[in-house]
Amino acid sequence: QVQLVESGGGLVQAGGSLRLSCAASGGTFSSYAMGWFRQAPGKEREFVAAFSGSGITTYYADSVKGRFTISRDNAKITVSLQMNTLKPEDTAIYYCAARTSGNYRRRVEDYDYWGQGTQVTVSS
Secondary structure (H helix, E strand, C coil): CCEEEEECCEEEECCCCEEEEEEEECCCHHHCEEEEEEECCCCCCEEEEEECCCCCCEEECCCCCCCEEEEECCCCCEEEEEECCCCHHHCEEEEEEEECCCCCCCCHHHCCEECCCEEEEEEC
16 A cells, blocks of 8 residues: 655744655655645645656656655655745645556556645645
8 A cells, every 4th residue: 555644844934944855655765756846825736846756857846846856766656855045835734645656647547646744834
């Protein structure tokens, strides 16, 4: 059974930083594309960042490019999202997701497994 468990969310002031982690188990994650999405109140879930299955190439939404960094550990069982220069509009529930095909995608429906989410709140 594939499981994804996020941690690291919290309350931070604008301009601050947070680091989210996603612990993965139960699957062959070394070949999976892994991504982070977020959902703000009243809005649809949106793509934030992702790794291709090879773990070499990273992709970012324009809204976070240059501020957020996605990474994975050597064993490829933890995926992290370093978030710097946070803005109030970054406030959302952040979800880790895994796609068993190694091809990178930005659509929610293209991911097979999801974590329960972790709340990030950025105050102005």
